[in-house]
Amino acid sequence: MPWLWPALAIAILVLLYFSFDRRRYHGRPNCRQRPTSEVFLDPTTGRRMRAYEDPVTGARSYREE
Secondary structure, three states: OOOHHHHHHHHHHEEEEHHHHHHHHOOOOOOOOOOEEEOOOOOOOOOOEEEEOOOOOOOOEEOOO
């Protein structure tokens, strides 16, 4: 069973990568994002949405209001 330890190490590294990736991109919203004046109704759900923009990177996201 000399392959057991390397296989276990690889499995742990893969799990760490995916847990980091989930926290980084699907965790809490970006704290730098500021609300804009853009408000609209989502055509698929009919919910009122507001646009948020990060002033440093210009990245935008949309959240339910």
